[in-house]
Amino acid sequence: MARPREFDIDQAIDGAMEIFWRQGFKATNMPYLLMAMGLTRGSFYKAFEDKESVYFKTLEHYDEKVVTTTVAMLEGCTAAKASDCLMPLFSQSPKSGYGCFICNAMVEVAPENPKVAEKTQDMAQRLKTAIKTVLDKRNVGSSSAQRADLADVILHLYFGFQAMGKSGWPHEDWSERLKRLLEETAPA
């Protein structure tokens, strides 16, 4: 046929995700993006449509790589206490300082890009569902409706935690807070 591609698409997207995640969409210009992806303009525009479409692909990549993993981690958690399963959401990740890509995308890009808005909401929804599963399995609270409500509250806390973290707001220890929220310890 013809000359084969010299780079791995998935690996390039991974590099793009890294820099979009860290810097946001507008702050990442083509030179930076190309460097992060490890390719030159020619290869980029041969393989992809444009900067915006790659941004969306990085969201999908984040979904497959991070969200799916997190959901699996939550749903597969065997700890007795729900708070122990949910704590990882409130500790600094290895990518700490980046914040959460979903949160960044929601604030920076979603308002002017319906596809991104939909995608971020979809990912958030899946996280919420996973959180609810954690609560359901352990029979937290008194009803499914209450657990759904609680899952939504925890989801909002998570995004608040991520948003505030980007300004350097000091990370408290959230384990006690979660326990209290889930009524796993008697409120003193």
Add this chain to the structure above:
Amino acid sequence: MARPREFDIDQAIDGAMEIFWRQGFKATNMPYLLMAMGLTRGSFYKAFEDKESVYFKTLEHYDEKVVTTTVAMLEGCTAAKASDCLMPLFSQSPKSGYGCFICNAMVEVAPENPKVAEKTQDMAQRLKTAIKTVLDKRNVGSSSAQRADLADVILHLYFGFQAMGKSGWPHEDWSERLKRLLEETAPA
């Protein structure tokens, strides 16, 4: 002396705040900014240093105009239930869709601008203090430490609420959630 200024500085900053708040820093270019402020390039650079310094001034303006008002509203609230005082934080404001300027700034600008990071944290801190005052006055929970913790949780919920709102995440009714959080109704 000399020719007097034809526009009102504070009013111009107010227009700038409006557009920075709605669109963010990078997405707002000079033509848009000038239109929002109601002046031309010449007047702009006579009166202000540059785009970035005006952005910071809009943060200060937001502080004086919105944060201060909100803090006063919280601290002056006479309702018996804390949740009734805090509910306004979780309803759509007239500027709904803009999100919260502090949250936007934390996510978009703070990571690469220490002055902005500090300013946003300061405003968040003042909101937190006001929330704690609301809780203290009504003796929510069992200790000052617990109320401080709860105030921080509510603050995080608020930012999560604002961040997610920017993607169009549907606004639930938060009054019941707040009541539950503050243990104003017996957990069923």
Add this chain to the structure above:
DNA sequence: CTCGTTAGGAACCGCTTGGTCCCTAATGAA
């Protein structure tokens, strides 16, 4: 009225932006 001073505003600046073009290199099928 005169004149020094400052605001207003348009033209202009160098630079960066995202994206295209086009030539060359590398490949596999015939």
Add this chain to the structure above:
DNA sequence: TTCATTAGGGACCAAGCGGTTCCTAACGAG
């Protein structure tokens, strides 16, 4: 070996960026 096809990569592009310059207009002090 030949050749059609596609990747790689640098040069190039128009448009937009934030910011400056400079001329004119409008004022107030004298």
